[in-house]
Amino acid sequence: MIGLIQQLQRRTPLGWLQLSRERSRLLVALSGIAFADVLMFLQLGFQAALYDSNTRLSSALQTDIVLLSPKARSTQNLSTFSRRRLYQALDIEGVESAEPFYSNTVAWKNPQTRKETTIQIIGFDPDYPALDLPEVNQQLEKIKLPDTVLFDRGSRGDYAEAIAQIERGEKVTTEVERRTITLDGLFTLGASFGADGLLITSDQNFLFLFPRREAGSVSLGLIQVAPGADPVQVAAMIDAHLPDDVRVLTHEEYIEFEKAFWTTESPIGFIFGIGTAMAFVVGIVLVYQVLSTDVNAHLKEYATFKAMGYRNSYLLMVVFEEAIVLAFLGFIPGFILPIFIYQLAANATALPIGMTVSRAIYVFILTVIMCAISGTIATRKLQSADPADMF
């Protein structure tokens, strides 16, 4: 091992010298790698945004245990179960409160353009705040008024004017299910792939909007445990106590359930996975082109080194050295550019896209593997560097 380090210390950094001497070739290689990295970062970024945005509402729930229908698939598609199960859950020791939570997607008229679009609407008892959002909880008095809702400022669509009006304190009205509703306040949660926006109102208003929904059919049950009680234990006890027509999950399990739906049930994870793989392949091809051109250009020199007594493994190392140098240098622009593109995408789509350390490490490892594969393919050309045939 020490011998190897000594060997490396006395070695001429041939790969690096070859690359740095050919500036234009180096630039082509680096932009190719940066391009592949940017593509990978975007694909992975959108994929992460998908999972993050769809669990934002689930994560914001202020609850310890969630009851839901076994038919529920995601927050936009919750199905219903009987409110009786909530009252039954109150029998369990350690349960402090059990409140119903209503959710539905609905077509509403955009208050600004008057065009119909789909939005998610949730309802809960304003006396028991269901969300861990201080901005919402300060405005709960407003939604006690009939047909009054709070509007998500992060909704996707043309709402800038309506939001500005609400911020000035004006009341904006629009139409949902043939009822006129008033937007009387704003909060920030952000759009998701499942819903373009979110309205919050009281359980009473919610039931007025959907006359065919019974108060007894709830979407979720939000259970708070008594101080000092373990939610996992209490959830197990509730599960044992209640019949099978309702699922009992802790809050963490519910977020995981939501994530799992988007990972396995939607094609979106697959699509972004394909996108990342394609970027990876494009990167391999680009780097291979550059490396094989470089090997070809130096074939005669390599043959000379072989004639001097250098082994084939030495030349392999030179090509790999080039590959690794390219991976490191190409990653720098490939890492910086996406930070700005994420910013643009976040503004344009209202999705929570941003650079994360774990994704940067992941893409960096992919970049090194990418360059190593290209290097491996490029070394096949070294076979033709035979001094006996060349001189």
Added chain:
Amino acid sequence: MQTLNSSVYPQNTDARLAAAVREPVIAAHQLSHFFGHGHLRKQVLFDIDLEINAGEIVLMTGPSGSGKTTLLTLIGGLRSAQTGSLRVLGQELCGASADTLTLARRQNGYIFQAHNLHGSLTALQNVKMGLELHAHFSWTEMIDRSVQMLEHVGLGDRIDYYPDDLSGGQKQRVAIARALVSHPKIVLADEPTAALDSKSGRDVVNLMQMLAKEQGCTILLVTHDNRILDIADRIVNMEDGKLSPNSV
């Protein structure tokens, strides 16, 4: 100009003396070589017998395609010898493994018709590549020796030049420095003056002769060039794959 006398490198002298007592540095017996396979198989070397002793300068002449370069590549270990016997520095190269050949190459300094310098390396770095093969040199030793060698070939003021910025003669001198910097026991040269004008060619050959005498190494030089025949201790002639001795 500093003299690289042999007392600085005692281990080389001992080895050379021992070899000189034992046997010739290069000894070929009944060496034949074929190219191609099957019915395309063609014999290019016929029963070559050649002995070269330590310190000799031997020139090999002959028309194109007579097999001179083939013999040189066999002796240099660039190609595996097929039939007969070829002993170089006491090592049998006939039927030797690729690894043995690679190690054998490190004993030689090979000078090509083209300079074959690496375009991304400076003169100094190119020369240093000739030393990196030998694990016992430290970084500073390698730099010192390479600089010394370049000064020796008269390029002390060009050590940081890239090959593109050197003239043809200068490049060939760097190539010679690279071949000789590790003090090889044998120098093999394949028409080193072919690409040079007469004056540069003469300089290069004189330089080789001088360095070889200083280091006490053996030179086998393939050439067409009549102008340089005078440096030889012995001239051999190759024709149609057969070697005939030639009077000096």
